[in-house]
Amino acid sequence: MLYHLLYPLHTTFIGFNVFRYITVRSIGAAVTAFLVMLIFGPMFIRAIKRRQIGQVVRDDGPETHLKKQGVPTMGGLLILCSISASTLLWARLDNPLVWLLLFVTLFYGMIGAFDDYRKVSRNSSAGISARAKLALQVLGAMSVGLFLLSHPGYDGQLSLPFFKNIQPDLGWFYVIFAIIVIVGSSNAVNLTDGLDGLAAGPTVVSAAVYLVFSYLAGHVVLADYLQIPYVKGSSELAIFCGAIFGGCLGFLWFNAYPAQIFMGDTGSLALGGALGSIAIIIKQEFLLAIVGGIFVMEALSVIMQVGYFKMTNGKRIFLMAPFHHHFEKKGWHEPKVVVRFWIVSIILGLFAIATLKLR
Template identity: 35%
Template sequence: DQSKLRIGSRGIPARLKLPIQFILALPVAYIALAASPQPCGGLLMCDGPHQYMLPFEPWLLFPLAVVAIVATANAVNITDGIDGLAGGLSAIALAAMVLLLRGAPAGEKAVAMTLAGALVAFLVFNRHPARVFMGDTGSLAIGYALAAMAIQQGFLVLLPLLALVFVLETLSVIIQVAYFKASGGRRVFKMTPIHYTFHHEGWSENRIALSFWGAGLVSALAAAGVARLIS
């Protein structure tokens, strides 16, 4: 009964979504850090090399991981506004994650490739004109998975580079809102997230998706290259 899965008539209220995301991110961050190749100490018992270029004190790394998970999930969600855009970028990032997981067990690589493959199949129906949509459930879950894999393998610091397009999409919204409030109604971009500005300029959805996929591929390969240099 779908009515029993709702809170009210419009789903979960917006003011509750972020707190719920943080609550759900707590066990995800704990499990990812507990399995990560770095010395945690305390409740997080693990060994091996540390999280590259990050402090490995649990009291500092754990909240950082929680914030990274929630931020990544919302960045993917914000990007999901053009047919095929978020799905393609997520597939690229997850495929690149396999390159990042240099010393990971085969099972972890299989999970990343399975998710990437599922997204490629999803794009058959999600490309313009889309017949199937990802929605919050899909985009938030993908963001959680992407961040958790980066944390687990000790490459949290490379996550912004790996998901650079997602980061830029989110920054465009933050800049737009901040400037709008500070300037009394003026805007930096015509529309945000930034892909809507390109659409407003006359770009087709296919052109936007392909261009952003290309940028995502370059940033993902750069992250994979840096990971191999520092590992």
């Protein structure tokens, strides 16, 4: 919005020329989202407390989590508001990729909000059915894949880190691939959101990395030099990534141990869906497995635990899944688990950026 309102005035005052630069607008979006969280966070927490919208803790989890019962949840609503407001304020609104990303993020947020509402209203850790949730997630992801394949200049080719000359073309099967990536990313972030600040921290790192890649993918000269797929208009997604970065950083202000509020499925499903969609749009899908390694590890730990449990009639690989609970059961304090997972996430983020030259 600011671009459309103020940039045309650069002919009158050269200072307005700064709104032309994506780097400036990305920083502006990050700072705006952060300030929205910081200013409205306390008011939002008080409002949630008045309405008695509190976390419902599963009774088979670590005993230390029982004290989290009743802590305000659905903080994802505020995250989504901060991301949407800052994106609309700083991004170019004539870019269809920006609107596509906003749509899928808010759609996944709606799924999560309905799930959170069912949990709170029933005072149960079980929300909407797994089938209904999955069906809605598939619907949202499918719309992204179909939109992109019908978008001029888009195709079903994949980009593989480390291999610059291997670009398999999936054709219309790319839609199925997009569904797997987006739905998988959404659920992986959702599974990670089990400790104070655990999901928000790696999301900040992932958003920062994809901010860099979005900017490069939309710059024809830099994309050609670094031998990554050029996606026209994708630089504007850097503003959206900046908004996620700032929004999640602001949320950590209140979500750090001991948490004053949780994001709930409203936030985790939406953020995971957004990261998966960004990866699909800029054709850096496999990079998500690197930069989002924490999310992948958490999801795999659940898959492995469930599969092994069924095959061995009750035996377990981990003391408890998702993976972060395994370390809690081993005696690690919650803040130690979270900070160490953050450290791993930062290392993975740096490694993901390094793939730009390891091709």
